[in-house]
Amino acid sequence: MLLTELAKSCRALSCRVEENAPMAHFTSFKIGGPADLLVTAPDAKAAGEVLALCRERELPVLFLGNGTNMLVSDEGVRGVVLRLAGDTTAELACRDGVISCPAGLPLKVLCRFARDNGLAGLEFAYGIPGTVGGAVFMNAGAYGGQIADVLCSARALYPDGSVREVALPEMKLGYRRSVFMEEKAVVVSAVVRLTPDDPQAVTARMEEFLRRRREKQPLEYPSAGSFFKRPEGYFAGALIEESGLKGFTVGGAQVSEKHAGFVINRGGATCADVRSLASRVQEKVLRDHGVELEPEVRFIG
Ligand SMILES: Cc1cc2nc3c(=O)[nH]c(=O)nc-3n(C[C@H](O)[C@H](O)[C@H](O)COP(=O)(O)OP(=O)(O)OC[C@H]3O[C@@H](n4cnc5c(N)ncnc54)[C@H](O)[C@@H]3O)c2cc1C
Numbered sequence: 001m002l003l004t005e006l007a008k009s010c011r012a013l014s015c016r017v018e019e020n021a022p023m024a025h026f027t028s029f030k031i032g033g034p035a036d037l038l039v040t041a042p043d044a045k046a047a048g049e050v051l052a053l054c055r056e057r058e059l060p061v062l063f064l065g066n067g068t069n070m071l072v073s074d075e076g077v078r079g080v081v082l083r084l085a086g087d088t089t090a091e092l093a094c095r096d097g098v099i100s101c102p103a104g105l106p107l108k109v110l111c112r113f114a115r116d117n118g119l120a121g122l123e124f125a126y127g128i129p130g131t132v133g134g135a136v137f138m139n140a141g142a143y144g145g146q147i148a149d150v151l152c153s154a155r156a157l158y159p160d161g162s163v164r165e166v167a168l169p170e171m172k173l174g175y176r177r178s179v180f181m182e183e184k185a186v187v188v189s190a191v192v193r194l195t196p197d198d199p200q201a202v203t204a205r206m207e208e209f210l211r212r213r214r215e216k217q218p219l220e221y222p223s224a225g226s227f228f229k230r231p232e233g234y235f236a237g238a239l240i241e242e243s244g245l246k247g248f249t250v251g252g253a254q255v256s257e258k259h260a261g262f263v264i265n266r267g268g269a270t271c272a273d274v275r276s277l278a279s280r281v282q283e284k285v286l287r288d289h290g291v292e293l294e295p296e297v298r299f300i301g
Pocket of ligand 1: 028062063064065066067068069070103104127128129130131132133134135136137138139140141142180185186187188217219223224225226298
């Protein structure tokens with residue numbers, strides 16, 4: 001009843017609402033049971049209003065970007081899963097290399113916009129399959145770059161309903177870490193500052209990073225990217241490989257043969273398969289190397 005009434009209020013705010021939405025359809029791992037209510041807000045204002053409605057009803061809210069760094073439980077998610085529409089045709093404006101972008105925008109759209117405007121700085125991010133908001137929340141990075149290198153500020157919605165412009169130093173961005181994790185804030189937009197460069201040179205660097213991804217990563221299978229964080233002084237993939245776990249399988253989940261840092265869904269993997277595989281990998285690596293592997297992927301539910 002509570003959810004039916006909430007669904008109606010969300011629709012009145014021009015949100016798209018889906019009841020019992022299978023999270024497997026909304027995550028790159030293709031794993032996860034149903035979300036009671038999946039609400040796609042057209043913009044930050046509507047998202048703020050949905051959050052307020054959930055707060056009044058004391059309903060839990062999970063914020064979803066593009067679902068590329070998540071492992072959702074087989075039981076699904078109770079309450080509301082909220083996301084911002086990822087309008088790929090959003091009007092992006094650039095002034096002196098400074099671009100303001102909505103959080104729901106796919107990162108690759110921002111990368112292409114930068115490239116087409118002869119701006120350097122986001123090449124590392126080309127090929128990271130998330131949204132701009134997800135990249136800020138996770139401080140996404142690759143090939144020696146990270147979003148923190150180009151970010152100026154972000155606008156965030158807080159659980160108490162306030163909206164704040166947050167400057168870079170306040171975001172406490174670290175390795176796959178941001179202050180938004182502790183504050184449970186939703187990033188609704190971000191401002192990046194890029195550097196003018198020859199468009200051909202920018203394109204060449206992007207293509208090179210993409211080539212390396214295709215060569216090294218099992219992109220033909222559903223996954224959530226690197227499953228574990230890089231432990232200081234090591235590479236998770238190398239430790240897992242040295243422990244003889246390449247190809248190690250539990251149900252439909254497998255340590256990729258191509259890149260041991262990736263856990264892939266070979267078909268029909270459940271969250272329970274992945275969790276069981278991940279803990280066995282952690283145990284063996286700890287036994288063999290004395291290193292504790294910490295998941296980078298966010299466990300939901
Ligand atoms: C093939 C593959 C390759 C990858 N390569 C890389 C890589 O090179 N480097 C890298 O860093 N990551 C990589 N990833 C992981 C992932 O793409 C990044 O972490 C990305 O930033 C997640 O963005 P998302 O929008 O998909 O977030 P989601 O997976 O939807 O969410 C991840 C977390 O962020 C939160 N979140 C999402 N959006 C917001 C928001 N607007 N406000 C507040 N919280 C939010 C969610 O609640 C969740 O806790 C890869 C993943 C895949 C599948």
